[in-house]
Amino acid sequence: MSEAPKTTVRAWLALAGGAVALFCTVGFLNAFGVFQEYYSTYLPGRSPSDISWIGSLSIFLLYSISPLGGTLVDKMGPTIPLCVGSVGLVLSLFMTSLCTQYWQLILAQALLLGISASLVFCPPLGVVMRHMPHRRGLAMGLTVGGSSIGGIIWPIMLQQLLNKDGVSFGWTIRAIAFTMIPLLAFACVFVREPSRKPPAAPATTIAVIEKTAGQAATTDEPAEAGSSTDESPSQKHVESRTAFLRKPAYMLLCAGLSLTCLGLFTPLFYISKYAIAEGQPTSTAFYLLAAVNAASLFGRLVPGYLADTLGHFNLLIISTLSSGLVGFVWTKATTLAGLIVWSMAYGFTSGAVMSLQGACAGKLAPPQAQGIAVGVMMGFLSISSLIGTPISGQILSRAGYLALSAWTGATLLAGGAVTGAARFTVHRELLARY
Numbered sequence: 001m002s003e004a005p006k007t008t009v010r011a012w013l014a015l016a017g018g019a020v021a022l023f024c025t026v027g028f029l030n031a032f033g034v035f036q037e038y039y040s041t042y043l044p045g046r047s048p049s050d051i052s053w054i055g056s057l058s059i060f061l062l063y064s065i066s067p068l069g070g071t072l073v074d075k076m077g078p079t080i081p082l083c084v085g086s087v088g089l090v091l092s093l094f095m096t097s098l099c100t101q102y103w104q105l106i107l108a109q110a111l112l113l114g115i116s117a118s119l120v121f122c123p124p125l126g127v128v129m130r131h132m133p134h135r136r137g138l139a140m141g142l143t144v145g146g147s148s149i150g151g152i153i154w155p156i157m158l159q160q161l162l163n164k165d166g167v168s169f170g171w172t173i174r175a176i177a178f179t180m181i182p183l184l185a186f187a188c189v190f191v192r193e194p195s196r197k198p199p200a201a202p203a204t205t206i207a208v209i210e211k212t213a214g215q216a217a218t219t220d221e222p223a224e225a226g227s228s229t230d231e232s233p234s235q236k237h238v239e240s241r242t243a244f245l246r247k248p249a250y251m252l253l254c255a256g257l258s259l260t261c262l263g264l265f266t267p268l269f270y271i272s273k274y275a276i277a278e279g280q281p282t283s284t285a286f287y288l289l290a291a292v293n294a295a296s297l298f299g300r301l302v303p304g305y306l307a308d309t310l311g312h313f314n315l316l317i318i319s320t321l322s323s324g325l326v327g328f329v330w331t332k333a334t335t336l337a338g339l340i341v342w343s344m345a346y347g348f349t350s351g352a353v354m355s356l357q358g359a360c361a362g363k364l365a366p367p368q369a370q371g372i373a374v375g376v377m378m379g380f381l382s383i384s385s386l387i388g389t390p391i392s393g394q395i396l397s398r399a400g401y402l403a404l405s406a407w408t409g410a411t412l413l414a415g416g417a418v419t420g421a422a423r424f425t426v427h428r429e430l431l432a433r434y
Helices: 011-025 034-040 048-064 067-074 081-098 103-133 135-166 169-190 204-212 233-246 246-262 268-279 282-310 313-326 338-364 367-399 402-426
Strands: none
Touching: 011 135, 011 169, 011 367, 034 048, 034 135, 034 268, 034 282, 048 067, 048 103, 048 268, 048 367, 067 081, 067 103, 067 367, 081 103, 081 169, 103 135, 103 169, 103 282, 103 338, 103 367, 135 169, 135 282, 135 338, 233 246, 233 402, 246 313, 246 338, 246 402, 268 282, 268 338, 268 402, 282 313, 282 338, 313 338, 313 402, 338 367, 367 402
């Protein structure tokens, strides 16, 4: 039995670079709740649904281009996509700082930022999983934890500059761009593939991968002695790389996470607006968004650590269902103390949904296809991420926050149930650590 791979300095630097990359991409998108409220006065006459299209379109592009990003990483490495995406991300922020109209923000903050962020966001996920296949849950928790830290820092920075210090919108966004430049440079330098790439999987390894993905295994033998070894290793390896995409476990996982994303981002967009509607001052309301993201950091690290022992799918399902239950009681929080408790509860329970989805997708794929597995999954999530928050905006305009709370809870519970079905196609035992 071979020893578990050692975690090298190169691996830790790649993880740090990945966390920084997500700090600048998903972390910044997690701060859109500040823009959701600010644009209601900056863009007079625009409804909450109209404004939410800016954030949801950028999230859609972040996810929808991920299959391309994942394929590029697996074929040419992470450096080129990271560098191109970093330049585009900084450029999009400088262009956003010049915007004064809705259509300009759609082009700069939604389209250009979303496309560029996708090229920065996807490469670290596959690379870190290749560095730390033996600690996938913890590695993903630490990497995606960068987005939680970004979700704390960026809203506070925006709040201080826009509302307290009276800095103009243009210079606020430029300050963010200048802050991101050295961080993105760090990610481009240190997110590198392992010095020794995983070897081409032999027939026995391929058989185990296929069985784990729920492909086929009518016997417990590791591999057939005859025909499976007659084919060239490279041919067998190529066939195994994408076979998992057609299997029920992977398709159900993508479907469950797509349902989850319909409501997952709703509190990030509307918690500040809800707090103001409940009589809280604007300066306090924006800090609730930081509270959600602060709690999500622990929600990504703790379940990520436990998932390596108790099962990545198990923790993902528990986290999604718990988030749904918290979503249903959103409108019961009416005081400042209640809002803080609810924000931290939702942040903690929903944190693992973001960190463990990549680990679960990678679990169903061979080592050389980690980028494809994560990228294709993100492509599936892009549609629901695009339409989820605008639907939430329409629900809010027509039926109020109680209906918005019900929408959030129902989508998360439905997503958790379908993700559970994906898990049970692989392991039917209720207590299996998978």
